[in-house]
Amino acid sequence: MVSHTYFQRKEFFEESEDTYPVWVLFGLAAGKFRFWIGEQSGEAGPGDLIFCPPGCTFKREMLSPLELHFIYFNIAGSQPFMPALQLPTVLSHPLDGKRLASNYAYLRKLHLTTDPRSFHRKQMILNDLWQLACENWEGEQQQQELSNFADSEDSLMNQAAEWLYRHAYTPFGMSELSRSLGLSPVQLTRRFRKSFRMTPSYFVKALRIRKGAGLLLETNMTLDQIAAHCGYENGFYFSRVFAQLMSVSPSKFRELNRV
Structure with missing residues (x-):
């Protein structure tokens, strides 16, 4: 984790598009927005995790005010503007809603804290958000394999x-x-x-x-x-x-x- 910012009610995007030197995660607890990342696009809502790799243009359009966790992070082994991973999709919707809600609740409590212990706790939560996303991607891939059978x-x-x-x-x-x-x-x-x-x-x-x-x-x-x-x-x-x-x-x- 590089940084974490929590918006209880974000009513508009200050920039309609942006490009970041590191990975970016939008974790939505409420609200909706449209997004365009590379060749992928869609509509994100509550419970969705949206990942933007470094160097990719992230376009967005607000549909309703957001409760949003905005996280900058790096992946071990990756270099700036060279994403180390090719994501199955930039959007993931974890099935374990209780676990996701618990992670969001702890992030809200730790918002604006700067001490090393709190930062370490936020790092652990980010790791779990990534794991939730991977479980969702892997499940979709398994279903696709079955359909291709x-x-x-x-x-x-x-x-x-x-x-x-x-x-x-x-x-x-x-x-x-x-x-x-x-x-x-x-x-x-x-x-x-x-x-x-x-x-x-x-x-x-x-x-x-x-x-x-x-x-x-x-x-x-x-x-x-x-x-x-x-x-x-x-x-x-x-x-x-x-x-x-x-x-x-x-x-x-x-x-x-x-x-």
Whole structure:
């Protein structure tokens, strides 16, 4: 960490764009703004972490007043204007909202402190914010790898796999997909199994349970909350499917794998 500044209510940006000699982190606790960093752009809101590498132009447009943590930092081994890392995206939205909120609360308390002990504590919090961002990026990469898995010589089944991936975490009926492809449910299942050596329902189940396993390890969500994020109606049904695929209950999985 080089410096940390906390804005309880920032109503406008003094500069619509800037370039920094070190890494910059915008940690949003409230409010929204649009951003453009290199070739990436988007809208950032509460719970988002936005990273700007050194030497990159950071353009922004205020949408609503921000509660903002503004941090300058360096990464070990990096040189000025030469980012040592290529980020998957400049924006990360950590799943563990409680942990993020706790980090923000401690940063607010330590705002404007200058003693070495307080600076060391802020450094530890910055390290954890980076870890939260990495966990989010790694989770998105794993999901992308799963989506890329579905690549066969049957172009129609590739379309089916892409559709399933997009809808996996929301309730849907398999008949909806088969109708859109002009196939009966039996034809869809047969062709999908031939292409990917699994049924469409198993493909969706694997996506959902993998996401659920990540949420069990990375968050303190209840089973009902995790079920909702994974496309299941309730925690009881999620728990039953999880145990079938993983050979262990969700609660036991969380207990065995959390450190």
